[in-house]
Amino acid sequence: MRAAALGFQIAVTGLAVAFLLIPALMSAVTGVTANYFRGLSSGLTLDWVARVWELYASTVWRSMRIALGALAAALLIGVPAAYALARAPGRLARAIEEFVSLPLAVPGLALALALLQLYGTWRGFRISEWFILVGHVLYTLPFMIRAVLAVFAAIDLPKLEEAAAALGAPPWRRFIDIAVPNAAPGVLAGALTVVTLSIGEFNLTWMLHTPLTKTLPVGLADSYASMRLEVASAYTLVFFVMVLPLLVAMQWAAARAQGFVR
Amino acid sequence: MSGAAIALEGVARTFPGGAQAVRPCALVVPQGEILGLLGPSGCGKTTLLRLIAGLERPDPGGRVLFDGRDVTRLPVEARHVGMVFQSYALFPNMTVAGNVGYGLRVRGVRRAEIAARVEEVLALCDASALASRRVDQLSGGQRQRVALARAVAVRPRVLLLDEPLSALDAALRERLRDELATLLRRFAITAVFVTHDQAEALAIADRVAVMRAGRIVQADTPRALYAAPADAWVARFVGGAADLGGVVSDGSLLLPGGRLPAPGPHAPRARFLVRPGGLDLADRSEATLVGAVTRATFLGDRLRVEIDGAAEGALVVDAAPDAAAAPGARVGLRLRPGGLIVVPEAEEAP
Amino acid sequence: MRADDRFTLLAALPLAIxxxxxxxxxxxxxxxxxxxxPSGWALYGQVLANPRYMRALGQTVAVSGLVSLAALAVATTAALFLVRRRFFGRSVLIGLLTFPLAFPGVVVGFMIILLGGRQGLMNALARDLFDARLVFAYSMTGLFxxxxxxxxxxxxxxxxxxAEKLDPALEEAARSLGAGPVAVLRDVTLPxxxxxxxxxxxxxxxxxMGAFGTAFTLATNIDVLPMVIYTEFTLAANIATAAALSVVLGLVTWALLFLARSFAGAAVAAGG
Structure with a gap:
């Protein structure tokens, strides 16, 4: 009975791993294979990657710029906001928290439509990278706020602040000296989440982009539709190489923040 | 008022929702005194301490004065107090030295001066070896000493301590209680500390203010508090006295199980109480009171005997550990000198 | 106002703006x-009465519901295995399993094309082994x-x-009371x-419900609501309808998450 149950668990886990990993591996291998239809025997090559770089390097740089922009915004807006939400008691603060978390629940397509409806006619803004950045900040900000709030909730921020106040620290010093350093694990976890999600964001970006403001995932969609399989795979490989370290770091940071929270 | 480090005038605190945690109360703490705020949980003692600190604002009309100066409207960071929190609230992002020096850093004191003062205060608290430790590497007792050092490093006008020993386990608590009493006197500082533990209050304080349901019901020296409680509630709370009931007649208190000497004069409606140490088991021939043992608990240094039928309620008597008092036995009782506590009938309703 | 409250407001100001x-x-x-x-607010009535939109909504809800159940079944089985057993390479395996977290919908669509597309792995295997054709990427199966x-x-x-926070003593207690593996799973672990x-x-x-990139890449002719909204907006330039459908989709998703969170009490957030 027990052995059968274990066998079942191993089989399901194994199938899940295969389902998730085989296509990713196929993509990675295809990206460096000379000819997909002839298989690996056709030889390995970096030509496809070079071709991707030639065609799409600008999307890589743009995605990095926007991700860093989203990170800066998440730090400047999200960390103080989490602090304010942690301090402010009552229904109003909870309602605001719920409202700014809406982008987690409302599909990106709807948010993008809303932004287009209101700002679509502001040409200069509409065609700039800033427009996409706004979308990314909208979507990633709640992750930063939640990550930091979770740490604030776990460290008994009010008591530490009272202690600092009793020692003579005015509010801004308590924020700089006590709140921010003690929230560091949450800020780090939030920051990595923001960057990872921004680099992979498609739903909003597809609606917000212009031919001159393509990001990496937009370029990917483009290559899936119009390029040969090897190029699409090589491009996907570039994406993997960018996000894999971020993802590993993100999970490490989240586990660390979790341990801290516990 | 000169010489008063802290004075409270008509200070009350009503929480949103209407609960009055502290009823209008007055309190004067002279310079250099160590005052204990003692009361059961929920009596408002911590709120009163937070009102003194400036962490809570009193209801309109109440005034808090430090050295005669009205500080009611000053927030805690401007009151120049030292505070030790129940959980110590040490900053996890700083070392011990960083914690102790933080108050000075906030005040813009020069680095070298901070270092010197931190060293001095840590030495005073016997915690010099801890200076470079991280906060999470400290034991409970070490945390308490660091919290104390941090609070006094800024040379505060008054030191406020919220249940400073309650986060420690029982064995450590007793040792640190005496240590804390020594340290507070070494600092020669006006201090107010909150506790629910009467032994702690009596051991540390110069004067104890007993609180009940948001009111200070008695503020006196530990001895006076013990010997002359203001009312029956204080007598029961401090030292665990039991009501005897009975009626006075001709210099004696007449009780169901006999009588006890109670030389007058007494107020017309006086009440009589006795603590476990106020009575002693006695040979039936010498006893003035007789009752039946319902339970006898051996506590090592004494035998705690519960007795029915002697007074109107149950009595508890601490007898010699080898006393013969088996449940069901009838025993004689005798009043020890000074064992009888007399309080006025009036007992303020909570 | 106290300095504390002023500073709190100041900290919230960037977010507010x-x-x-x-x-x-x-x-x-x-x-x-x-x-x-052209039809004003009556549009909502028309949208709700339109069989094409309602079929799309129904299909979206159905495929989302089925996917959730399937994901719960697979992930719970794997999670219990991965939490309880310690074996070599376990943390690597967990890392690999969570790798797709960072994939946008388009990449996921591409993964399915690689598996079940015309040039996909399954089709190649079917051709070589059974001389058959196996293409499912562009159907409901592919979307699923x-x-x-x-x-x-x-x-x-x-x-x-x-599962890591689950107290193992609870399961031990159940077993000490005579519960078999199935009973333990049903009465202790799953609750x-x-x-x-x-x-x-x-x-x-x-x-x-809100996934768009995957359907977009698979270019299916299955009407899921996000694809309908996209088509209405870009091809038909039917802005009012696209907006109305977005509002409906947003409300349905948000309400569901809100309900789930009030029940679960945990942080519930969608993404991707």
Missing amino acids: FAGAFLLLPLARLIMASGEG LGYLYFSIPRVLLTVMAA GLAPALVASGAVAFATA
């Missing part, structure tokens, strides 16, 4: 836009697998976190995981 300009006003504008078509692909890692992470299951199931459902 950003959320006001780029969330509150645009959403208000979106809702207004849905009423600015695509959604499953990005749902499994999300559910897995949440359920694993909950203990219930909040995490509800939370992660709701997230999977909401994510699938």
